Amino acid sequence: MERFHIGEWYGRPFLSLSDQERLQMSGHKVGGAAISKQEAKRLGDLEAKLLSSGLSASEAKRLEVLREKLADQKKKERPCPFRTDTAHPTCTKPGGVCSLRLYSDADGTVQPVEGEKGLLRALCPYRFHQGDIVFKHVGEALLDDADPEQAAEVGFLESTGNLDSAAGEDVGRIDMILVGGDEAADWAAVEVQAVYFSGKEMAIEFRHLEKTQGKLSMAQRVRRPDYRSSGPKRLMPQLQIKVPTLRRWGKKMVVVVDLPFFRSMGEMRTAPHVSNADIVWCVVDFVEVAGSPLFQIEGG
Secondary structure, eight states: EEEEEEEEEEEEEGSSOHHHHHHHHTTTTOOOOOOOOOHHHHHHHHHHHHHHHHOOOOHHHHHHHHHHHHHHHHHHHHHHOOOOSSSSSSSOSOOOOOEEEEEEOOSSOOEEEGGGGGEEESSSGGGGGGHHHHHHHHHHHHSSSSSSSSEEEEEEEEEEEEEOOOOOOOOOOOOOOOEEEEEETOEEEEEOOOEEEEESTHHHHHHHHHHTTTOOOOSOOOEEEEEHIIIIIHHHHHHHHHHHHHHHTTTOOOEEEEEEEEEEOOOOOOSSSSSGOOOOEEEEEEEEEOOSOOOOOEEO
16 A cells, blocks of 8 residues: 655654654644744844843843743744744644655555655745755856845735735735845745645544554555645746746746656756746755755755
8 A cells, every 4th residue: 555644744754753752743733832033033132242242121121031932932832944044943834744755565564665756745835945955056056156145925016906905015925035146136036836735634644643652654544745736726827927027027936846846747848048948947855864864955
């Protein structure tokens, strides 16, 4: 039997977890105690100022409050090892499943299916943020800058005013803008696309793991990556809206997907040089590396 099951859970490879770890993760509830990006930045600024020049009474009180919030976060939330947008990242994805993987129990043990069918399928966009590897690669390849500045969730379209949005309100965003060098005009747009899945809710698996005290087994229900919903229905309409405008501006759209997602796309006409391309595909895989507790990003 072959079924998709958890590939990575709160960043950790599913097969590397102990029964106790799987039991703990199955009962964890995401959300409620995480500090915001702004609070994390303020905390860092106050900690630095405390060491350099000291704090006023109000600043010291604020620092104490933020330290207490951070301690509460560490107690109640699970960290995300892939996010780089905040100093104290936590997982915000309900259930904490980063990726799916196809497993088999043909010989009586649960193991990944061999070959490309057994590759990880990223469910969470933050999975592609690991170590900023993707963004540094794109910056070096397109902007001649291996450490470009990042601006996330940048407004792209404005509403003209209707029942659901006020005039001037953002109604379309670009996942990431990368700015290279010292010139703000030198930038590229990046869209990160994970895959949705179809089938029964993942909570069924969590409840089964709680019932069996975290014992490893095949998935209890059938589910699979839904590339039709993720590609033609979600990604392509976004590109049809954004790419023509970016082309008029002389800017590139980079689309980051994993290898199985790219394999699911139809045949595309390729350009002989990146300067002639409307869309630049950055295709990655997640590979096991000796000595590392996490899968690592590989590709380009």
